[in-house]
Amino acid sequence: MDRKKMTKNAEKIMEVMKTGYRYTLSKLQEITAFSTTELCMAILVLIRDKRVNQFQCEEGVCYILAKTS
Numbered sequence: 001m002d003r004k005k006m007t008k009n010a011e012k013i014m015e016v017m018k019t020g021y022r023y024t025l026s027k028l029q030e031i032t033a034f035s036t037t038e039l040c041m042a043i044l045v046l047i048r049d050k051r052v053n054q055f056q057c058e059e060g061v062c063y064i065l066a067k068t069s
Contacts, residue, residue, distance in 0.1 A: 001041055009034060009042035014051065014065075022062045
């Protein structure tokens, strides 16, 4: 997967996440219709850029938007 596509997918995830509080991987996949690889790579971009935080929740692993300073 090329970097441009990963960045584009990351931006789509950011738009989705602005409408809610926290999301599981399966919920993000349901909303975006990305393949598992596309979704994971985009989330890695967001985590690396400190735009999304990952943590353990009741449903498993959840993702939330990182607080901006």
